[in-house]
Amino acid sequence: MAASPASTGSRPNRAVLLTVTCLGPCMVLLDNTIVGAALPDMQHRLHTQLTGLQWIVDAYVLLVAMLLLSGGVYADRFGRKRVYLTGVAVFTTASLLCGLAPSLGWxxxxxxxxxxxxxxxxxxxxALLAAAYPAPQERIKAIGLWAGFSGIGLAAGPVAGGVLTAVFGWPAIFLVNLPIGVVLVVVGLRNLEESRNPSAPAIDSPGTVLSVLGVGALTYGLIESGARGWTSPVILGSFTAAVILLAAFVAVEARRSAPMLPLRLFRQRLFTVSNTAMVVVGFALMGSSFFFSQFFVYVQGSSVLRAGLQTLPVSLAMVVVSPYAGRLAARHGFRIVVTTGLALAGLGLLALGRVHADTGYGNVWWRLGVIGIGFALTMSPLTGAAVQAVSPQEGGLASGISSTTRQIGAVLGVAVLGAVVRTRQSGGATFETGLDSAFLAAGAVTSATAVLTGLWLARSKPAEGSVAPRRSTDRNALTTSNNISTKSR
Incomplete structure (x- = not known):
């Protein structure tokens, strides 16, 4: 791997590199959480229904989920600076298109x-950050700052979304990315040094295309089923296409010498259980948070700004607790921390399913806080467990797969819990009752997964040549996992 000249450069150059590489992911995470606060205003101004709101979220998350692994390979093969700045430019241009969009389609x-x-x-x-900081201790500090910036974006989203939407309307939540993106491109072109990995694996184009189409067809069926009916030929056709495409994806990945998703990794129970639990984390966290602002606006009658502030306990709890999750898992083991986190999140969601229009906020905020604490305790340890299950050379791949499974869970969470709400409404229930059912469903799935991890997470054997399951190596795995574990919550 070619080292970046920035790794031996001056401190000011390193400071610029660190700022540029941290602000990009911060902008992405800000976009993840800022949209939720603006959904009620989007529904009103774009004259769309719940299905349209689901697509606004899932159209973004689906592409991130399916292209995340390929993005890392592209960066290694074609140059990290080139891919990073191209990604920033595309994201910024797309933000302009979103802000100026005259209709839901655009x-x-x-x-x-x-x-x-x-x-x-x-x-x-x-990858740019890792190339610029080859010394392990300096790299750990740099990654810590990188994760910290991500946490700022995560926590600032609900408040920023509420303020911008209340003052300027929903387009402002996308237009705010423009100055950040332009500055990143200009400064990055002048200050970032190129680096690449000549021995990076070949790009798995067939696997990428099949995964996007397969999960996309499944998502379409789940979201559109409310409007078209579960037995509609279009919906049944989309589910059939999803099965065929995903089966083809598995067949292709099993035959490729360098697949984007090595199926052999799932022979390790620890890897399989941790990624299964990560799907549920994405499912329950993203699926439920999709409805938080809608609950406060449509059920309790809050303003958009106030609703953004009222959802803040989830983000704040995650930002505060997340840095300690890895340390707790290193001390007490993956099973105890993950199972405790899932149990807390499940209980919080079940409790949230019991709130109503006349429930005071003093009896709501703590439920959101418990949900945030619970999920914060799970993410880094689950990624660490996935990393520990494989050989040391595949730790980065395992961490990337863990992030991808969480994103896939997020796509399905928005689609499935939205289907729960629509199904309840079609049966004559109110929107409030539909939301209660969705929160209860998310809580039940999360609680059941807590039982799964409690029974199976610690019984797994590491892959041949991987790190042994001792507390000291738990810490090493968790250090590696923190590289990506804060992405796209």
Whole structure:
């Protein structure tokens, strides 16, 4: 791997590099959480229904989920600076398109392009940072700052979204990315040094295309089923296409010498259980948070700004607790921390399913806080468990797969829980009742997964040649996992 000249450069150059590589992912994470606060205003101004709101979120998350692994390979093969700045430029241009979109259709086109840009810039930013800081201790500090910036974006999203939407309307949540993106491109072109990995694996184009189409067909069926009916030929056809495409994806990956998703890794129970739990984390966290602002606006009658502030306990709890999750898992083991986190998140969601229009905020905020604490305790340890299950040479791949499974869970969470709400409404229930059912469903799935990890997470054997499951090596795995574990919550 060619080392970046920035690794031996001056401190000011390193400071610029660190700022540029941290602000890109921060912008992406800000976009993840800022959109939720603006959904009620989008629904009103774009004259769309719940299905349209689901697509606004999933059109973005789907592309990130399916292209994240390929984005890292592109960065290694074609140059990390080139891929990073291209990703920033695409994301920024797409943000402009979203902000100027005259209709839902144009907004969805912009969201798809945003997802492509995010999938390119996110792994490339970390690769640039790793190349610039070859010394392990300095690299750990740099990655800590990188994760900290991501946390700022995560926490600032609900408040920023509420303020911008209340003052300027929903387009402002996308237009705010323009000055950041332009500055990153200009400064990055002048200050970033190129680096690449000549021995990077070949790009798995067939696997990438099949995965996007397969998960996309499944998502379409889940989201559109509310409007068209579960037995509609279009919906049944989309589910059939999803099965065929995903089966073809598995067949292709099993035969390729350098697949984007090595299926052999799933022979390790620790790897399989940790990634299964990560799917549920994405499913329950993203699926439920999709409805938080809608609950406060449509059920409790809050303003958009106030709703953004009211959802803040989830983000704040995650930002505060996340840095300690890895340390706790290193001390007590993956099973205890992950199972405790999932149990707390499940209980919080079940409790949230019992709130109503007349429930005071003093009896709501703590439920959101418990949900945030619970999920914060799971993400880094689950990624660390996946890393520990494989050989040391495949730790980066395992961490990337863990992030991808969380994103896939997020796509399905928005689609499935939205289907729960629509199904309840079609049966004559109110929107409030539908939301309660969605929160209860997310809580039940999360609680059941806590039982799964409690039974199986610690019984797994590491892969041949991998790190042994001792507390000291738990810490090493968690250090590696923190590279990507804060992405796209």
């Amino acid at each position: 907004l969805l086109v912009g969201r798809v392009l945003q997802g492509i840009g995010a999938a390119a810039l996110s792994p490339a930013s970390l």
